[in-house]
Amino acid sequence: MKKSFLKIVGTVAVSVLVLSSCTSNADSPGLEYMPDMYRSPAIEAYVDYGEVRGRIDETKKTRLTAMAPPAFTIPFFGTDxxxxxxxxxxxxxxxxxxxxxxxxxxxxxxxxxxxxxxxxxxxxxxxxxxxxxxxxxxxxxxxxxxxxxxxxxxxxxxxxxxxxxxxxxxxxxxxxxxxxxxxxxxxxxxxxxxxxxxxxxxxxxxxxxxxxxxxxxxxxxxxxxxxxxxxxxxxxxxxx
Ligand code: HEC
Structure with missing residues (x-):
């Protein structure tokens, strides 16, 4: 009796977990347990979308941010x-x-x-x-x-x-x-x-x-x- 009860509780718990990960939106990654590991704040040298982790900076969104690299910067041309x-x-x-x-x-x-x-x-x-x-x-x-x-x-x-x-x-x-x-x-x-x-x-x-x-x-x-x-x-x- 006790064993089968545990089985039922276990099955329900697993099903809830599995189903809760699904959403009807095909593009959605579902429930993210550790969003920081899926999506790092994109700090890209030449791209600034004015958005870091949902915080929108309107001033950045409307201006060019591609700055010239510092003088004497050597571009990367591979390792040959x-x-x-x-x-x-x-x-x-x-x-x-x-x-x-x-x-x-x-x-x-x-x-x-x-x-x-x-x-x-x-x-x-x-x-x-x-x-x-x-x-x-x-x-x-x-x-x-x-x-x-x-x-x-x-x-x-x-x-x-x-x-x-x-x-x-x-x-x-x-x-x-x-x-x-x-x-x-x-x-x-x-x-x-x-x-x-x-x-x-x-x-x-x-x-x-x-x-x-x-x-x-x-x-x-x-x-x-x-x-x-x-x-x-x-x-x-x-x-x-
Ligand atoms: C707008 C026209 C123009 C273009 C485009 C142009 N040149 Fe010239 N080039 C000249 C003129 C005018 C001279 C003569 C400069 C002088 O001796 O006063 C010259 C001179 C040269 C010389 C001789 C330099 C020396 O030290 O005597 C070389 C080599 C040369 N050009 C190569 C090129 C190459 C390669 C390109 C393309 C990547 C090119 N040029 C594009 C007009 C041009």
């Missing part, structure tokens, strides 16, 4: 050391003269000629027989999207911006064949003369990639490799 090295902050500073011409106003500017010093920098993305096709393909894609309208499809300085008469002073790459990769990088990164800075448009890997492509416009054999794996045209990355 080659990739990380490529993406480390550019160590060369903008020249003082860029203040007026390229709208750069920060206390990083010095009077030294960083452009001249940049000649010593090697292309960090080294071409080889295995990766050349992919890198040059990507370089062409970037060049077509970002540079061709000024520099022209063949790099002769006759892009539609120039032929339309809207713009001038774009050099023919062939005339700058002696220009080092490092200086190209500097000019693309900070801008030069009538060319604007591209550092907010292309990341460092993309700049080194497009430089390889510019070399193919200067020399048709650049990036081609002989059967034994040696470069048909000496790779400037190893020269300067």
């Amino acid at each position: 050391s080659t990739e990380v090295r490529l993406m480390m902050p550019y160590s060369r500073l903008a020249n003082e003269s860029f203040k007026a011409s390229h709208g750069m106003y920060n206390d990083q500017l010095t009077r030294e000629d960083h452009y001249t010093a940049a000649a010593a920098d090697k292309n960090m993305l080294v071409l080889n027989a295995g990766n050349a096709e992919a890198i040059l393909g990507k370089g062409k894609e970037l060049f077509t999207a970002m540079c061709q309208h000024c520099h022209g499809e063949k790099g002769d300085g006759n892009g539609p911006m120039v032929t339309s008469g809207a713009y001038s002073g774009v050099p023919n790459y062939a005339e700058r064949a002696a220009l080092s990769d490092g200086q190209m990088f500097y000019s693309i990164y900070y801008g030069k003369g009538m060319m604007g800075a591209h550092r907010s448009l292309l990341n460092k890997k993309e700049i080194w990639t497009v430089i390889h492509y510019i070399r193919t416009l200067q020399s048709a054999d650049y990036g081609k490799f002989n059967a034994n794996g040696t470069a048909a045209v000496a790779d400037t990355t190893k020269q300067n």
Whole structure:
């Protein structure tokens, strides 16, 4: 008698517990015993919904909260050391003269000629027989999207911006064949003369990639490799 009574009480208790976890709303998680463990207050760096645990902050809901990260923050590019090295902050500073011409106003500017010093920098993305096709393909894609309208499809300085008469002073790459990769990088990164800075448009890997492509416009054999794996045209990355 006592045993069967306990059984009935037990069954009823379990059924109540099970049924109380169900609701008719399919989206509802049901009864949450420890809501903090299901849902942590979302503190997301770039997103602020103005709501933390049901407390609504109307002022936050109506303003942009994506703040610029602190200066010299290094973005996360994975754990591949080659990739990380490529993406480390550019160590060369903008020249003082860029203040007026390229709208750069920060206390990083010095009077030294960083452009001249940049000649010593090697292309960090080294071409080889295995990766050349992919890198040059990507370089062409970037060049077509970002540079061709000024520099022209063949790099002769006759892009539609120039032929339309809207713009001038774009050099023919062939005339700058002696220009080092490092200086190209500097000019693309900070801008030069009538060319604007591209550092907010292309990341460092993309700049080194497009430089390889510019070399193919200067020399048709650049990036081609002989059967034994040696470069048909000496790779400037190893020269300067
Ligand atoms: C708005 C037109 C314009 C665009 C877009 C443009 N350039 Fe230029 N570029 C110029 C001009 C003008 C010069 C000549 C600057 C000088 O020497 O005074 C130049 C010069 C260069 C040079 C030579 C720099 C040096 O140090 O002598 C390189 C390399 C170059 N551009 C690459 C690029 C690449 C790569 C892109 C695309 C990511 C690009 N440019 C986009 C107009 C442009």
